[in-house]
Amino acid sequence: MMAQCMEGSFVVPESRTETVRARLRRAEAETSEWEMRHHTALLEETVRQRTSELEQTNARLQESLKQLQAAQAQLLFADRLATIGQLAAGLGHEINNPLAFIVGNLDYVQQQLVRTSGAPSPEEQQEMIEAIADARDGAERVRLIVRDLKVLSHPNDMERGPVDVVASLRSAVKVAAYELRDRARLVESLEEVPRVHAPKARLCQVFLNLLINAAHAISPGRAARNEIRISTRMAGPRHVAVEVSDTGCGIPAENLERIFNPFFTTKPVGVGTGLGLSVCHGIIKALGGDISVSSEVGQGTTFRVLLPIHEACAELEPTTQGDLTSRAA
CATH class of the missing domain: 3.30.565.10 (Histidine kinase-like ATPase, C-terminal domain)
Structure with missing residues (x-):
């Protein structure tokens, strides 16, 4: 349909006006959609970058935490060994006393067996039994001290x-x-x-x-x-x-x-x-x-x-x- 001239001006038919408006709306919609897709793509890329950065930061923090925990465990173990070191002389005395007792009792039994040629009297036999029992008590004291030291000196103590x-x-x-x-x-x-x-x-x-x-x-x-x-x-x-x-x-x-x-x-x-x-x-x-x-x-x-x-x-x-x-x- 052609435009008609009326008193020196053109009149555009209403149908053409609607067509132009529709095209403008479609163009605007397409532009808005493109801009939205563009912004969405930028946002997704930003999220991916930030996520990657956070994962890397988290990995570094996890590694730092492991190193810190290892350092703490070493510090605790070092303090324990330092404490045992300070007590070393006393611990040696605690072990040496029962060891001396054990050696003395075993020497006595050995001398008695040599003197009696392996055939002691009932009284001598009872004395040797008591000496061996005392030596065993002394050995048990040493065993318990060593056991307690073993617990304290064990480095794998997290469980x-x-x-x-x-x-x-x-x-x-x-x-x-x-x-x-x-x-x-x-x-x-x-x-x-x-x-x-x-x-x-x-x-x-x-x-x-x-x-x-x-x-x-x-x-x-x-x-x-x-x-x-x-x-x-x-x-x-x-x-x-x-x-x-x-x-x-x-x-x-x-x-x-x-x-x-x-x-x-x-x-x-x-x-x-x-x-x-x-x-x-x-x-x-x-x-x-x-x-x-x-x-x-x-x-x-x-x-x-x-x-x-x-x-x-x-x-x-x-x-x-x-x-x-x-x-x-």
């Missing part, structure tokens, strides 16, 4: 399980016995308690550090006037409480908030690293427990450790247990 708290305390006492003997009487108040959820070696490390710390708070040569007390009891339905108390010099109030800080120590240079109590704090916190201290100068100090019982931890979801394992030790 948790049900641990007997009382047995772990007594193992730590055996290792620290020489350090304690000349400073205080050991008093035990050990109730039977459920097993706790912990790595055995690390728990022994905590108890050993606390016992040595208690011993060093008391001057040597005053064992009759001082005591170190260890106790166990239930603390609510899901926790076991362990206390290590001493009647030593006590801790000044200004130091109480700092004693769990790494490298803080009041001991002379070369005597302590300042890591013992910090290590104890890290281990117990990583197990989902708690450690606290109360002290009075001139009266003594008490460390209290709360540990979750094994049954309570077994009820946790695996992810929750994983979170506890990944805490800094």
